[in-house]
Amino acid sequence: MFSLWPFVNTVILSLTDAQILKGGRFVGLENYGRALGDPDFWTATVNSVVYLAVVVPCLVLLPLALAVLVQRKLPGIGFFRSAFYAPVIASAVVVGLIWQWVLRSDGLVNTVFEKLHLISGPVPFLTDSTMLLVSAMIVTIWKGLGYYMVFYLAALGNVPASLYEAAALDGAGAVRRFFSITIPSVKPMMLLVGTLSAISALRVFTEIYILGGESGGPGGGARTLPFLIRQVGLGFAGETGYAAAISILLFLLTLVFSLLGHRLSKGDER
Numbered sequence: 001m002f003s004l005w006p007f008v009n010t011v012i013l014s015l016t017d018a019q020i021l022k023g024g025r026f027v028g029l030e031n032y033g034r035a036l037g038d039p040d041f042w043t044a045t046v047n048s049v050v051y052l053a054v055v056v057p058c059l060v061l062l063p064l065a066l067a068v069l070v071q072r073k074l075p076g077i078g079f080f081r082s083a084f085y086a087p088v089i090a091s092a093v094v095v096g097l098i099w100q101w102v103l104r105s106d107g108l109v110n111t112v113f114e115k116l117h118l119i120s121g122p123v124p125f126l127t128d129s130t131m132l133l134v135s136a137m138i139v140t141i142w143k144g145l146g147y148y149m150v151f152y153l154a155a156l157g158n159v160p161a162s163l164y165e166a167a168a169l170d171g172a173g174a175v176r177r178f179f180s181i182t183i184p185s186v187k188p189m190m191l192l193v194g195t196l197s198a199i200s201a202l203r204v205f206t207e208i209y210i211l212g213g214e215s216g217g218p219g220g221g222a223r224t225l226p227f228l229i230r231q232v233g234l235g236f237a238g239e240t241g242y243a244a245a246i247s248i249l250l251f252l253l254t255l256v257f258s259l260l261g262h263r264l265s266k267g268d269e270r
Helices: 005-011 030-036 039-070 077-089 092-103 110-115 129-156 160-169 174-200 206-212 225-233 240-269
Strands: none
Touching: 005 240, 030 240, 039 077, 039 129, 039 174, 039 225, 039 240, 077 129, 092 110, 092 129, 129 174, 160 174, 160 240, 174 240, 206 240, 225 240
């Protein structure tokens, strides 16, 4: 009722020219052809894929390094675990507003840089499309570090301590133990984190919306596919049929990366 039917209804809607305030007639694959010839669609697709290409490696590797560090039983380590996880609990809107204050022209980063005479004018973190996209990536990575750190902590807890002890007796240093024992032991978890973070990266909306406003940055240059779907489908002239077609194309793109992660996982098991 809440998953299958909305999906089927979206597929049906994508084959019509329906709008918000009126029903639609069947147009077949016309909306899909329109999307493939729409420069805005390709800009949003490129932004989404670039977003994925940058964010996913960071969210696969950085939380693992963080988990290795906080796994150690040191005094006060519980505080650091909680601190790293705190952004996960915070609302995405709240996180976006905090970073907007940090990155705006008169914000914390630009003010500090100017006081240190590192820049002659404000860095356009939020007023340049490329910089806006990079800023949104930083927010996504910062918010996801603690979440995926917990995944890795669970995986590291299942690695036998005897492996590390045997490697240490053989003269293996910390770096060698990390690459020879830790990474092979948590590789299935790395594939899972990669798949989940890839799906999340393709669905990113809030960061772009909060940092760049309703237009998605100057000229809409930082729009991602979910942002474009919202922009096309809402409003009194919202084209719900066309928005549904873009949604299906986003679903297919997400499916490709999900199947790729599944294939890599099966190959690792063999």
